[in-house]
Amino acid sequence: FKMGRTEEELEDTIRSVVNLANRDVGDFGEKDALLFLDGTWDLLVENNPRIWREGERCPVQVYRSGLQKTHGFLSTVQTKLIFSKFRDTPSQAHFDLLSSSAAKNVGVSRIYSG
Numbered sequence: 001f002k003m004g005r006t007e008e009e010l011e012d013t014i015r016s017v018v019n020l021a022n023r024d025v026g027d028f029g030e031k032d033a034l035l036f037l038d039g040t041w042d043l044l045v046e047n048n049p050r051i052w053r054e055g056e057r058c059p060v061q062v063y064r065s066g067l068q069k070t071h072g073f074l075s076t077v078q079t080k081l082i083f084s085k086f087r088d089t090p091s092q093a094h095f096d097l098l099s100s101s102a103a104k105n106v107g108v109s110r111i112y113s114g
Contacts, residue, residue, distance in 0.1 A: 015089040018085065019089065022098070028082045029082075029101045033104060036108070036109065037112060040074075051066065071114045074106055079102040080103075083098045
């Protein structure tokens with residue numbers, strides 16, 4: 001691509017991007033499913049401004065709609081694709097732990113959101 005970078009510099013950049021991407025979805029890899037559920041609930045409010053604005057005065061239908069959208073996402077997300085890996089970043093053992101935690105957390109959250 002003639003980017004003016006060495007192969008080593010490109011690999012370091014890719015590793016940094018992989019680490020950033022994995023931190024962004026880090027809640028999926030939580031060992032404690034309750035912490036993952038807490039983060040999911042925070043996203044429900046974050047993704048539904050009316051809930052954030054109206055709080056306790058917000059109609060139940062708005063919460064239900066948000067939960068349905070969350071459940072729809074969680075029902076279709078491919079947990080094997082949540083975390084990224086490039087060569088040795090993260091290590092295979094850590095990647096496997098993140099992936100298995102994601103599968104467990106999504107499974108639990110499907111029960112609570114459905």
